[in-house]
Amino acid sequence: MTAPEPNVTDTTAGLAQIAGRLDALAERLGVxxxxxxxxxxxxxxxxxTAGEATKHYTVGAAGRKxxxxxxxxxxxxERIVDTDAPLFVRDSREDATFAGNEDEVEFGLSNYLGVAVHDESGAVLGTVCVLDDGPRDYTDEQRAELxxxxxxxxxIVRRDSGALG
Structure with missing residues (x-):
């Protein structure tokens, strides 16, 4: 019997310096x-990308808006980028807006917490987020970590505008 392949954290070259931090956050939050x-x-x-779902989310993989x-x-x-507001979805299967979304249907990830990433002018460039496979809440400390x-x-983006790829 062979051991399962370990989760492989991966980043663009510009974000390589935070790879260990991504791993640590996935482990601490248990997502x-x-x-x-x-x-x-x-x-x-x-x-x-970090955590068990790196097998689904590889650097460069894209989801159509x-x-x-x-x-x-x-x-x-997409909702965060459009609204520039944090988003928490306890369980997308019970959420009128997000039920049946791509992450839930394709990967079984129905729990989401995310925040916007801005450039120096305040424009939204993307997100930092966590996903999990069951309903759960996050403490104030966990939200602060994210x-x-x-x-x-x-x-990083302020120093290297191409860091997100």
Missing amino acids: KSVLVMRSDPDAMVVAA AGRDADRVPLYC ESLRDDVEQ
Whole structure:
């Protein structure tokens, strides 16, 4: 019997310095995925990935945004980019907006917490988020950890505008 392959944390070259931090956060929070996502006009693109779900979320992988298509369920991160507001979805299967979203249907990840990543002018470039496979809440301390990681990503982006890929 062979041992399962370990989760492989991966990042763009610009975010490599936070790889260990991503791993540590995934472990401390006990979540399936910690991601840094870049917003492109029509897609959300993985810029950094850690946790068990790295097998699904690889650097460069993209999820198509719903945009104005009323027949598509919006991506969690898309909502953050569109509103510039944090998003918490305890269980998408019980959420009128996010039930049946891509992460839930394809990967079984129905729990989401995310915050916007901004450039130095305040424009939203992407998100830092965590996903898990069951309903759960996050403490104020856990939310602060995610915001601290976002702050680090924003500092990197201020020094290297191409850090998100």
